[in-house]
Amino acid sequence: MTSGISSIASSTTAATSTGTSAQEIAGNFTQFLTLLTTQLKNQNPLDPMDTNQFTQQLVQFAGVEQQLKTNDRLDNILTSSKAASSATATSYIGQAITADGLSADLTSGGSASWTLNAARAATKAVVTILDSKSNVVGTQTTSLTAGSQAFTWNGRTASGMNAPAGTYTIKVSAQDATGASVTVDTSTSGTVSQVDLSGAAPVLLVGSKRIPLSSVQRVGLSTTAG
Structure with missing residues (x-):
């Protein structure tokens, strides 16, 4: 019967690692106590059971129970955190963001x-403009002042044609009067129209562009009429 108790203890630990429900673990624990009580009642007085083995198995079950409680608390914390992030994200709808x-x-x-x-x-x-396949569609040489400033591309390719609608990427290589390289950070602006809450973290939709909530730098009132 001792081997049966050990088997239950081992299966309980394995079940926890594979995501078995707490109800099944509790059932195993009840079965363990039943077998333990029965074995204690029917043990041979001349050959008593090894108490160290029982102690180890009880400690093992106590550890499993603590792990289940910890997992439940973590799940509750994650649920609350996601709800808070979702509420924050929806407040961006209609807002102009950078x-x-x-x-x-x-x-x-x-x-x-x-x-x-x-x-x-x-x-x-x-300034180099690239399409979704990283092909260069246009370049422009300009000067930049220190700090933040807007750059607008009129949608014309190097051949003078209108580029098709879509998502384009900007690349900037800048130098100062001495020829030293100048670091230029880029960002994009627009009005949030929707929020996608289907993933692990909320995503803001500005047009067809998906912007993680963590990448938002500034928020202001939308200037879009309507």
């Missing part, structure tokens, strides 16, 4: 815009 990122959407016949933040003034900045 988010860290290299991509922006170009509408048919429209333009795409980014916010460039130069560490210091750059006398020469080569």
Whole structure:
């Protein structure tokens, strides 16, 4: 019967690691206590059972029970955290945001815009626009002032044609008057129209662009009429 008790203890530990429900663990524990009580009642007085083995098995079950309680608490914390994040994300709907990122959407016949933040003034900045396949569709040479400023691409390719609607990426290579490289951070702006809550973390939708909540840098009132 001792081997039966050991088998139950082992299966309980294995069940915990594979995600078996707490009800099954509790059932195993009840069965363990029943077998233990029966074995104690029917043990041979001349050959008593090894109490150390029982102690180890009881400690093992106590550890499993504590692990289940810890898992339940963690699940509750994660649920509460996700609910809080979801509530925060939905408050962004209708708000104008600026988010860290290299991509922006170009509408048919429209333009795409980014916010460039130069560490210091750059006398020469080569701005390259790439499509979703990383093909260069246009370049522009300009100058940048120190700090934040808007850059708008009119949607025209290097050949003068209108680029198709879609998501485009910006790449900036800048130099100051001495020829030293200037760091330029990029971001994108727009009005949040929807929030996707289906994943592990909320995602803001600005047009067709998906922006993680953690990448939002600034939030303001939307200037879109309506």
